[in-house]
Amino acid sequence: MESKRIAAEKAVELVKDGMKIGLGTGSTAYWAIQAIGRLVKEQGLGIQAVATSVQSEQLAKEWGIPMMPFAEVDMLDLTIDGADEVDAELNLIKGGGGALLREKIVAAASKQLIIIVDESKDVQQLGKFPLPVEIVPFAYELTVKKLQQLGCELKLRHNGEELFVTDNGNYIADCEFGDIKDPAALHDDLNRIPGVVDNGLFIDMASLVIIGSADGEIRSKTRQ
Numbered sequence: 001m002e003s004k005r006i007a008a009e010k011a012v013e014l015v016k017d018g019m020k021i022g023l024g025t026g027s028t029a030y031w032a033i034q035a036i037g038r039l040v041k042e043q044g045l046g047i048q049a050v051a052t053s054v055q056s057e058q059l060a061k062e063w064g065i066p067m068m069p070f071a072e073v074d075m076l077d078l079t080i081d082g083a084d085e086v087d088a089e090l091n092l093i094k095g096g097g098g099a100l101l102r103e104k105i106v107a108a109a110s111k112q113l114i115i116i117v118d119e120s121k122d123v124q125q126l127g128k129f130p131l132p133v134e135i136v137p138f139a140y141e142l143t144v145k146k147l148q149q150l151g152c153e154l155k156l157r158h159n160g161e162e163l164f165v166t167d168n169g170n171y172i173a174d175c176e177f178g179d180i181k182d183p184a185a186l187h188d189d190l191n192r193i194p195g196v197v198d199n200g201l202f203i204d205m206a207s208l209v210i211i212g213s214a215d216g217e218i219r220s221k222t223r224q
């Protein structure tokens with residue numbers, strides 16, 4: 001928890017007065033939202049934000065962070081978000097919390113995507129973490145078969161007995177591909193399947209990754 005918090009607080013140092021900010025989702029982004037909230041509350045930081053999930057929007061509102069409608073978003077200055085895995089090229093797996101679609105939409109509308117993780121997420125090659133793929137409920141059994149034909153072990157995500165439903169009303173297929181040797185190719189293959197809305201591979205999107213470790217060290221990686 002400490003490693004996530006220090007990475008988050010380091011990233012929040014990049015948030016400046018007047019900026020338009022994207023707020024990520026998950027247990028690491030939680031610390032960033034809290035730190036931004038504190039700056040708004042205690043130091044009168046003037047920002048406007050959009051959130052990548054219902055959960056993060058609620059948290060932001062509790063902290064009094066001013067939220068802006070998406071209709072008014074042209075380009076965000078920066079988005080701070082977590083990830084499930086980060087490789088040496090700053091490609092990511094995201095979606096462990098099921099928020100990948102909104103996260104990708106917000107990241108694509110941001111000048112900078114700052115990723116905050118603990119050191120367990122920093123990997124040589126993506127793929128240990130099962131890749132979340134968001135699929136529409138209509139004929140999802142067919143979509144699942146198509147995904148399996150790409151060579152993965154697939155589990156539909158559940159919430160107790162029920163299928164997990166995203167903020168967008170879709171399902172998540174968690175797909176184990178083993179080592180992902182060509183993330184960009186896999187990304188495109190997945191998104192070509194009708195029924196797939198998007199997948200958790202974020203290719204060439206992150207500009208900076210901030211990695212916190214349990215002993216209080218903070219490292220960062222930028223795109224070469």
Ligand SMILES: O=C[C@H](O)[C@H](O)[C@H](O)COP(=O)(O)O
Nearest residue numbers: 026027082095096097098099
């Ligand atoms: O859907 C969830 C997001 O992609 C999260 O940012 C990701 O799963 C990392 O979450 P956490 O910081 O809780 O490990």
